[in-house]
Amino acid sequence: MAYQSLRLEYLQIPPVSRAYTTACVLTTAAVQLELITPFQLYFNPELIFKHFQIWRLITNFLFFGPVGFNFLFNMIFLYRYCRMLEEGSFRGRTADFVFMFLFGGFLMTRLDRMSKSEELLTQVLQLDTYIFSWKMYFPINLVE
Secondary structure, three states, X not given: OHHHHHHHHHHHOOHHHHHHHHHHHHHHHHHHOOOOOXXXXXOOHHHHHHOOOOOHHHHOOOOOOOOOHHHHHHHHHHHHXXXXXXXXXXXXXXXXXXXXXXXXXXXXXXXXXXXXXXXXXXXXXXXXXXXXXXXXXXXXXOOO
């Protein structure tokens, strides 16, 4: 009984938000279970272009660190603001929402690479992009 209600709630999440949140949780679970390592996920231009490890273009946005309090809050924010954007401003415009994802990811990757920082900031920047976009579409609502 509880399984069915949980399944129905999961299926009510808009498709892009559901896919991205699920991919983030599954990627983190795979790292926690030591099926893969974070070193197989991070963005490395040399490995991408010389060794054709194309998955690194996407997986650097899927891993938010080890399971813990920080991860839990990142997933809550990700789920909440992506869902609100997709159900509100991007209702019926799934392709536009996906384009925002891709364009934001491209810009964040470029900014991160131009900063030459040792720490990869793409996940934090991705989350900030969704919160900023949500705030631009709903200026009178408070960010919780």
